[in-house]
Amino acid sequence: MQFQASIEIRAPAECVFDLISTPERLPQWNEAVVEAHRVSPGAVGPGSRAQMQGKVLGQLIASETEVVGFEPNQLFATNAVRGPRLNTIFRLAPLEPAGTRLDVELRGELPGGSLGNLVAEPMLRAQLTRSLEQLRILCERDALSHQAPPKESESC
Numbered sequence: 001m002q003f004q005a006s007i008e009i010r011a012p013a014e015c016v017f018d019l020i021s022t023p024e025r026l027p028q029w030n031e032a033v034v035e036a037h038r039v040s041p042g043a044v045g046p047g048s049r050a051q052m053q054g055k056v057l058g059q060l061i062a063s064e065t066e067v068v069g070f071e072p073n074q075l076f077a078t079n080a081v082r083g084p085r086l087n088t089i090f091r092l093a094p095l096e097p098a099g100t101r102l103d104v105e106l107r108g109e110l111p112g113g114s115l116g117n118l119v120a121e122p123m124l125r126a127q128l129t130r131s132l133e134q135l136r137i138l139c140e141r142d143a144l145s146h147q148a149p150p151k152e153s154e155s156c
Helices: 011-020 021-031 111-146
Strands: 002-009 032-038 047-057 059-071 075-084 085-095 099-109
Touching: 002 111, 011 075, 011 085, 011 099, 011 111, 021 032, 021 047, 021 111, 059 085, 075 111, 099 111
Parallel strands: none
Antiparallel strands: 002 099, 032 047, 047 059, 059 075, 075 085, 085 099
């Protein structure tokens, strides 16, 4: 299974990257994720891991992912090391005047082999579309709240 989606967000790449790369914030925008937390100590980066509880076809499934691509404000990629074998790549590109284009590629295998993929793919496509729309709303809201002159230690 493999598919792609894109969305334009009226927020700087820093805000978008922060939201997609922070495991604890996944449930805020990804409707498939019920709970997520870091397994690795410290900041998220190459090799760090996160555990999640998510819903696939109505069933609660545990998974663990590892960051395999990490270029701040440009690329964030994860591979599943436990649970559904899904790999996700987020590519960010600046849009003028202060926006970001986010391209997402999702590929992998779900439980149930090719039949599971056949049944789940349309649902996952729709779920990804809704999740990206929620991500857009959150990023744009966060960007608006930070338009006031930022404090030195403040980020999106």
